[in-house]
Amino acid sequence: MSGYQVRRSVIEAITNYTPPTDTLDFSKTKPTDIFGCNVFSDKVMKRMLPKDVYKSLMNTKKSGEKLDPAIAGPVAAAMKEWALSKGATHYTHVFYPLTGLTAEKHDGFLSPDGEGGAIAEFDGSLLIQGEPDASSFPSGGLRATFEARGYTAWDVTNPAYILENPNGTFLCIPTAFVSWKGHALDKKTPLLRANQAINKSARRMLALFGNDNGEMVVSNAGPEQEYFLVDRNFYFARPDLMVCGRTLFGAKPAKGQELDDHYFGAIPRRVLSFMLEVERELYKLGVPVKTRHNEVAPGQFEIAPLYEQSNLATDHNQMIMTVLKSVAKRNGMACLLHEKPFAGINGSGKHLNYSLSSPSQGSLFNPGDTPHENMQFLVFTAATIRAVEKYGKLLRSCVASAGNDHRLGANEAPPAIISIYLGEQLSDIFDQIKQGGLKGCKKKGCLEVGVDTLPPLPMDAGDRNRTSPFAFTGNRFEFRAVGSNQSIAGAQVALNTMLSESLDFMADEIEKITKGDPKKLNEACQKVIQSIMKKHGQIIFNGDGYSEAWQKEAAKRGLPNLKTAPDALPSMTDKDVVKMFTSYGVFTKEELESRREIYHEQYNQHIQTESALVAKISKTIILPAAIRYQGELAKVCADMKTAGLKPTTGTLEDVTNKLRGLQNSTAELEKLMAQNSFKTVEAEARFRTDKILPAMLEVRKWADELEMVVADDLWSLPSYQEMLFIK
Template identity: 65%
Template sequence: RLNAISAVNKTTSTSKPLNFLEEKPTDLFGCNVFNDKVMQEHLPKPVYKSLKRTMENGEQMDPSIADAVASAMKEWALSRGATHYTHVFYPLTGLTAEKHDSFLEPDGRGGAIAQFSGSTLIQGEPDASSFPNGGLRTTFEARGYTAWDITNPAYLLENDNGVFLCIPTAFVSWTGEALDKKTPLLRSNQAIHTQTSRLLKLLGHKNFGRIQNFAGVEQEYFLVDRNFYFARPDLYLAGRTLFGAKPAKGQEQDDHYFGTIPKRVLAFMIEVERDLYKLGVPVKTRHNEVAPGQYEIAPMFEDSNLANDHNQMIMSVLKSVAKRYGMACLMHEKPFAGINGSGKHLNYSIGNGDFGSLFDPGETPHENAQFLLFCAAMIRAVHKNGPLLRSSVACASNDHRLGANEAPPAIMSIFLGQQLTDIFEQIKKGDEVTSKAKGILRVGVDTLPPLPMDAGDRNRTSPFAFTGNRFEFRAVGSSQSIAGAQLILNTILADSLDYISNRLENLMYGENWELNDAVTKIIQEIIQEHDAVIFNGDGYSSEWAVEAEKRGLANLRTTPEALPALNTDESVKLFESFGVLSKRELDSRTSIFFEQYVNAIQTEVGLAIKISRTSILPAAVRYQTELARNCLNMKELGLGCVQGPLTTLTENLNGLESAANELETMLTQKHSDEQEHAQFLCNKVLPVMTELREYADRLEEIVADDLWPLPTYQEMLFIK
């Protein structure tokens, strides 16, 4: 540990500062992407046009153009120094997977040629047996296919080992079932397009482009010096510290949040941004976060499929660049107990170039009515499907965050801000929906008062906040893929939009209602039934948990409690009716997520036992021996000795040992299935882990500093 501290001081790091005079933004941004400009230059016109139609309107791809596209991609990649191509996909581990193949193929005459055909572009066959499939594919049929996701551009990944052409793909089993995060996201995009278009047509719109759903992802992370990182097996194996006493100085003084960015970190950030610009990721903001050693990066919002790929790239670039600067980038939701955790705020909206965001109030009464209707749809969606939405962010690491008085609570509610809440209240109460009485807002006739932009900033305690022209889902964990949350938001919103369109058709065509009156009536009905989900108060307060229960809102605190909602009869029906996930796919996903929970906790428990026995206990015993010897010596000299520390030390040492033994016994217990196993770990094992930690952390406060083996919180958080 002491060596690690002195090694930190020797770290030097400089980067070439980014300078838009020398590196022109237009040359830099997207220079490694097979983007529109490159395609136009390299593709025959008809091929280019056909490809664009598929990319922009989601039309079926014409298979006959694949060879031409592949050949253009190959030429471009080779001209930029690429040696390999890889289908990039997103298995259910939440990570990014790649399989590299060389462009080089023997020509049969002793030489070699560069090969890359249309069929290798469209489809790949990685050895899929090592990726989780939850029963969808037994190992003897270990075939899984990667299929080119034509809507996202291919790109070149450059690193110290060379240049690779990366092709974004979906990953499916040989029976066509989704084995990844992207496939159902793409299906849910289709559902949003279909249902939103249907409603917009009923509202009188004609001739508009494909409806998209957008994601703007704020990514939080920690940076720790690598010398400390490798001295903490818990950090590099479990992603978080399993031990560590509270530092003398915490985050109370907020001096980090408002402080300047440390030099090494700034150099790192600049290089991250340069790498991401090249990949066409529109990074926009960088800043310190609340906790010492914590930072945030956020790109501009994009189409959700692209934003998802880009978020995965951001996470890998952060990690790899951190290494170059002698640091480790921690994505875990709670690397340090008692210190703020990291989340991923998912800014969510739907719309397109014709409409902008459909969650934007707009200026005319017509736009306002439409806005209120889409807002009402979101309110209904979150109220009806709170537990399902909660399940999308359930994982072992995020359990440390949700509900821990710094991240949103595990109760799914919506923050609307006072003004918008008042407007819905008025509509709710208005008994005469077309009332012309003064002061009553007439939907579709009056204009809304201007709503404050980013009203959400004033309430950081809500898991789902309206922020002026979008909703911000703040419960996603920093290590998670956004795809899970995004596809559930899409599906539950599509369901509400479908409901609204049906109701609108009934009122207008069945009962001859005027459009405006029908819209008002539907908003009114929705608010009357679903306003229990609206909450503008302090989500951290204990009163809210009580109040939420009265309102019938679920409070699912842990993963084993939250996951089952993903696979209820109701959820299956919902996902199947919009073609997002089938029963078999949901079974497989639920089982994988439980398995991941079990694996994560088991790894942690195993590590905790090992570290306490092989690092903490020996240090404590050494100190105990020193104290005991000192006591004996003092007695021999006829002097009294200070017994206090020896007694406290011995008590905690004994406690540590017996907690470790208890954990070890618990790990040998047999279980009927994954779900029961997860519950056992959560309810029985985790409390003993906490106990073990308490003994260890007390020991850290007693044992002589020069004997303590693990880098401490203050060292990891404050030494840069």
Template identity: 60%
Template sequence: MSTVFASPSENGQTSGATGGASTSAASTPRRSAVAAVTNRLASPQTINFVDVPAQEYYSTNVFTKSVMKDRLPKSVYKSLVRTIDSGEKLDPEIADIVASAIKDWAMEKGATHYAHIFYPLTGATAEKHDSFLSPTADGSTLSEFSGKQLCQGEPDGSSFPSGGIRVTSQARGYTIWDVTSPAYILENPNGTTLCIPTAFVSWTGEALDKKTPVLRSMQALNKHAQRVLKVFGHTDGAFVASTAGPEQEYFLIDRNFYYARPDLLNAGRTLFGAKPPKGQEFDDHYFGAIPERVLAFMCEAERELFKLGIPVKTRHNEVAPGQFEVAPVFESANVAADHQQQMMLTLRKIAEKYGMACLLHEKPFAGVNGSGKHVNWSLGSSSQGNLLDPGDTPHDNAKFLVFCAAIIRAVYKHQDLMRAVVASAGNDHRLGANEAPPAIISIFLGDQLTDIFEQIKGGGANSSLPSGTLEVGVDVLPPLPKDAGDRNRTSPFAFTGNRFEFRAVGSNQSISGPLVAMNTIIAESVDFCAGRLEDALANDPDSLNSAVQSLLSEIVGECSAIIFNGDGYSEEWHREAAERGLLNLKTTADALPHLASPENTQMFAKYGVLSARELHSRLETYQEQYCMTVDVEANLAVNIARTMIFPAAIRYQNELASTCANLKVVGFEFDTETLDTVTALVKSLQDGIATLEYAIADDSAVAPEDACRHRCDAVLPSMLSLRETVDKLELIIADDIWPLPTYQEMLFIK
């Protein structure tokens, strides 16, 4: 029988940094943590996965269309579905009917409260719970839930980052029911809560959240995609939605190690840590057998995600030791963004049940691969299907080529924005390393599409490279159809068959920002394409083919510099990219100012996605978050170095000095090389602490951009210098003295 793993407290041990093993006076939190992990006991499996198959509980906690159909009058149901599927305006007259039905459904599932779920600019998920129960005059209660309560809530708008849109004296904010993202039940051992996804706006109607711009950008993209489809004779009006399937990478470590590392607990990443003797160089972890404890966690996490209607499909070991991945199938971009937030919460929550911590930071461990959130993006409609599906002969698929060319143009024109929306203090440690896309934005098309666009550049595409058949040379293996092109894991924006994969998104990010950027720049580019084609057909209704050829040639001729199919990690590419005129925005301090450039400000306003004030509020918020993140890390580094590393180094130095002195008394000469090295490193440690403290205190910047620059150019280098000293000490100081769990322990002890 499968097993799950109990926490130390369930086995009579003490959870946390001290573990449950008996300790001596010389014990460190690290040694106690190791003892707690290695003494962990397994408890019997409790999930009935045989008698209750997954298909029976999939979406059981979601107010799905099928539930709506069963519980709502036919006219109300049809009205809701038109809003969800076609983007029609929501009829406010049906709110009370829907509220009554959804309340009854939720209470049948044990709900006593409802919560408006929203996504402020913190990037986290926020929720405000209210009870269904209202007291009556006779001392009893009634369960109430009106259409107004469903549609509107009122959290404090000034207590979330808003870039100055809301302040304490102007605090009113509203949550507004998003009917396109289904309500769901949040389970707890002591009850359930009805959760209603909402937008979050100010009293002035300005967006304070991540969701509202996603919805606006999807609306803009649909509007202009309809124009291109009309040119090709498709006039059914089926809503063209952007879709997303974000892969989620994460690390798992035992929570005893987690609680023994103040840097992981407070910053989400290790600020110190020497490279272990074995890392990922053998590539033996990638797609390897999943450890039993981890697999038990995955099974339960997936079960909870299935109940919420989140279509997780893939699970596997990732490249780095202790790193894993879960990936869903495609959904409407707005729903995918909501589900991604729920997924992160679920992974963290279920990991705790198995005595582990789920690390979603982009770079929790130096020297091994960090974690990304590859956002697979496409667009399509119920009548046209996936508009990025090239078909068997893509050179003849004019509609596909127009949308594909629009995307090429969009990324070329707005490469700065694509880089800015993935900029964060955490992602800076990952982007540009030999594990993730470089900070230079480019597009990988693959051999087949590259060949087609080269033909277009030369005057017209007449053929497509054949896919062919894969020959392995083993008779018992069946022949396999071969893709027309290879994959490129070094590209930040890669075409992968019927979608583009934005690989630069950080693992801890909300995908909403990248979705807003992709939807909006592609809406702008599709608008451009639609205008060119409409003008040509207005002059000559039979000129569609020549108009498409002219448009594609123009885009390829102007924007082909963004197409790169080679090794994005190579130094040669960095030099070539510079020659092509592509941007290389290496840090958040470099990239963020581009978010609100005049061109981007104008574009977001033109397509009704973000006003200039809303966009600048985001820039200010993200700059502030970058500075606060670096400040927390810098202060942590000083604290850990002074109160944990320095005392350990002094103790070891004292042991060496005492040994040297004692041997000298009895006439033996003691080699002082190690003592000299430790003494020099202790001095370097003290100097490093002082230098970092000075860098922290030397912040005289007033403008947010200058504050980011100071942290990038002064604070972070000082932290790195201090780290180099600490990591050298870790490799010298006696094992029984070193206070912090090591990389070897955290990554390999499960």
């Protein structure tokens, strides 16, 4: 199909667009009526379970007590009854393998009764444990290929839910996924372990302040999910989007995001219809989505939920990604979650808002009105400063991927250099402590707008720094380096464990100084914070993270600049990282080594797939189009010469030169791709970074130049201008 035909199909689809579902009238059906209607929630369980079973289950969920296996039978019976009432015919143990995607195997409730009928079966053993084939999931050497057994284990802390399909529904049970020998093969198991660790360490610190009343301390997350939408006609006409999730070719459009007219602009009608349907589906699943808006780049949007406990937030973010993709299909669009679908405009991230809290204390990162007097807050913040400086390379490795490499370091996303933004007020407080005396803090003011009819606006103590990868934003930290296509579990596992180690270090030091005397607590805290600031304070940077000056300054401070995934991934098994994770029971050394190998393999496979597609598209789509145009130009020149006119050969020569460049660069790429003898996955990753990626860019350079001159009706690939602006 030519580009012209694809364009006509898209315009017709948009012109004749009607929403695919019946209109939901919220004046008749309130959002509160549908919120969580497909969730086996605490409210449902309280109604359906025996009181003692419900109480035992809540103790496990809210206090971290060990699960009593005896309750599995009554819970399974109630869950089955509820699911059948919702029309479910099957159930599945949902888990999150190291592919980063959601995995599920469906089993039917019905079994023959021996009398020509069937009965619905689902007992406690089926709820607690499942056995999917683990042989085809990444393991990084944790098991041999022939060792196929893997187990899913019921995650009692997150609720089961119903997923709807046009032809029925099925029950989804959140689970962890482990090998036959108990190794974690998923994203959830390490997060649950890290949640245990931070609860223990944070409560130890709270106890020093007299604030541990037995309540769990939990980590919280609020991921802001960015994504692109393109019409499906365009999507299917772009093999690179279908296979790789990003465009491997595409000339810069005449207009991109230069006018800043898309951000927070009016949402296009079809996109808004899509968003409303997404929100309705997520409401049913109990996902507390709060915000929707246009993002900076044309065709880019964002959805953000309210803050939740980290494990639930992680599961909900996976649901959000799944729902975005499925609803986009129903609306005639494709949802792109790649970190950099289009070159030259902003990519997509997943800003991870992170904090610690307990029911009575609230956010442990809440400074209050007088942060200089809130020593508990200062201690938890100092622990964060120490953790991020000491384990900055680990934090960078958690967001390392082939897709995120295209985004990090560009003037749209945080740099690959990990630093902390504290803002003017907090930086001043910690500087005072570093100098040896805490006297006060800068006060918040009011912002006078200069319009009599507008009220004075309370002024925050510090501005927001969008160039910082790890920024304090009032009562939490925002880790902005997570990629849009990544699970937020990895970053949270690292943050929880890093903070656990730092809090325990500080507790040890404080206890040495106070020797049990609470009167010495304030003085001891200041001494420990002072030591941390002198040793780790170089991680704090409130300036422009995009500037070249910061690159030089960071090097002087000794902060690593790990620009690519092959630079960052080896840090996962640094000696101090292994010691930290193993001492807190979050990862074994073998599990860490397996992940390093898996993520290197995934990186290599991504680049291998992309390079193969670059060569194929170059030879089978772009080259033929350019040759046809060259032929047309040559014929015109020949006809002019026959007619006795002087041929105009400038365009023909230009196209011929660009064609030659495309052919030569493609041949060079294929020559490099033929090299496949590497001693390690790390060596292969380095080769693909240093050799293959530049060769791919060289092919793209010539192809994009040809796109600017080849006749539009011969160019079959939809252009950036069309994909980004036709909605």
